[in-house]
Amino acid sequence: MSSGHYTGASWSAQTIMTSRLVLCLGDLFIPDRANFKKLLTPGKIGQILCLGNLTSPSVYTFLRNLAPDLQLVKGDFDISLSTPAPPNPNAAYAAPTDQVPVPTALSKVVTHGGLRIGFTHGHTIVPPGDPDSLLIAARQMDVDVLCWGGTCKFEAYEMEGKFFVNPGSATGAVSWSPDAELDSEGEAVSTPSFVLMDVSRHASWANLVDLSDHPEQVQGDVLVLYVYQLRKDQNGVENVAVEKVSYRKNASS
Numbered sequence: 001m002s003s004g005h006y007t008g009a010s011w012s013a014q015t016i017m018t019s020r021l022v023l024c025l026g027d028l029f030i031p032d033r034a035n036f037k038k039l040l041t042p043g044k045i046g047q048i049l050c051l052g053n054l055t056s057p058s059v060y061t062f063l064r065n066l067a068p069d070l071q072l073v074k075g076d077f078d079i080s081l082s083t084p085a086p087p088n089p090n091a092a093y094a095a096p097t098d099q100v101p102v103p104t105a106l107s108k109v110v111t112h113g114g115l116r117i118g119f120t121h122g123h124t125i126v127p128p129g130d131p132d133s134l135l136i137a138a139r140q141m142d143v144d145v146l147c148w149g150g151t152c153k154f155e156a157y158e159m160e161g162k163f164f165v166n167p168g169s170a171t172g173a174v175s176w177s178p179d180a181e182l183d184s185e186g187e188a189v190s191t192p193s194f195v196l197m198d199v200s201r202h203a204s205w206a207n208l209v210d211l212s213d214h215p216e217q218v219q220g221d222v223l224v225l226y227v228y229q230l231r232k233d234q235n236g237v238e239n240v241a242v243e244k245v246s247y248r249k250n251a252s253s
Contacts, residue, residue, distance in 0.1 A: 022112070023067065025194035026051030026121065026149030027169035028059055029077065036170050036194055039228065039240065042066050045196070047110065051149035051167070052103065052121035053077045071110065072103040075121040076150070109141055112199035114221040115249060118143035122150030122166075129166070131159060138162045144249050145223060154193045156225060156245050163247040165225060168193035172230070191229050198224040223247045 023045050025036070045067040052075020054060055063070050079102070107120035118141040125133050129151050138146040145163045154168035172192035200222065225245040232238050 020198060020200050021045050022047045022049060022110075022117070022197040022199055023194065024049045024051070024119065024147050024165065024167045024197060025170040026075070026167055027053050027152045027173050028171050029053060029055060029169070029173040030171040036192065036228070036230070037062060040066055047071065049108075049110070049117070049119045049147060051075065051119055051147065052123075053149070055079050071108055071119070073105050073108055073119060073121055074103045076123040078102045107137075107141060109143055112221075115145060115199060115223060116141075116143040117145040117147065117197075117199075117223075119147040120149075122148040125150075129155075131157075131164070134164055135159055135162065138164070144221075145247070152190050154191070154195075154227060154229065156195075156227065158247060161249075163223065165195060165197075167195040167227075168229075170194045191231060193227060193229040195228070196226040198222075198226070200224075221249045223249075 021044065023040070025048075028050075042065055047069040048063055048067045048071065050063065050070065050072045052073050054063075054072065054075070055077065106124055107118060109116055109118045111117070118138065120137070122128060125137060125148060127133060129148070134146060134148060137148075143162070145165065147165045147167065149166060149168075151166060152169035152173045153166065155164070155166040157164055169190055170192060172190045174190045223246070225247070227243040227245065229241050229243070230238055231241050
């Protein structure tokens with residue numbers, strides 16, 4: 001089995017956009033809280049992985065216009081993303097509705113270079129979010145990276161050479177898990193978040209560490225994860241924090 005490594009470091013808020021970026025987001029329960037829209041512009045992202053529970057036609061349209069390749073999987077609260085045509089008072093019959101079908105695939109796999117990235121909503125993982133169950137799913141899908149959702153809570157870790165990423169809820173939907181974050185009044189709260197994955201080979205890893213004395217470390221494919229989180233300070237002022245996490249799949253097994 002191939003091995004991988006990841007490192008974490010806090011960065012100041014910034015947008016790092018190139019066509020090689022893959023946007024991963026999920027649990028979009030509350031479309032009017034989609035504050036992430038102002039951070040994302042069309043033409044900068046090559047692919048979107050949406051982990052289900054897409055409940056708004058307007059958000060669906062935004063994602064379709066954001067990147068040329070939108071990949072969807074089925075969540076546990078998907079709705080039909082109907083986008084009815086504007087009413088025409090002179091029409092003899094009602095205008096047909098442009099139906100956007102609910103995703104039916106429970107999981108999908110995309111390939112970038114030598115990296116196989118699987119993604120699923122997560123409601124089929126039992127127990128939910130369990131690392132061992134996720135590892136079994138990653139092996140069954142034969143992927144190096146597994147993205148999952150359903151918990152509305154960001155996570156990223158490496159286990160047995162595979163990288164696991166939960167982008168959290170892009171709209172700050174509250175987690176239903178028993179270990180959900182609580183505010184001072186005991187109410188569950190959630191930090192809105194999404195992730196961008198830079199899937200370029202070699203270059204990103206070389207930018208993280210000095211490899212001049214260790215050229216063998218350049219072997220393998222690299223994924224650099226940029227985690228965007230909308231946080232509030234003590235005065236309630238919102239600001240975007242960005243964290244950088246890196247994973248490298250070794251060429252040798």
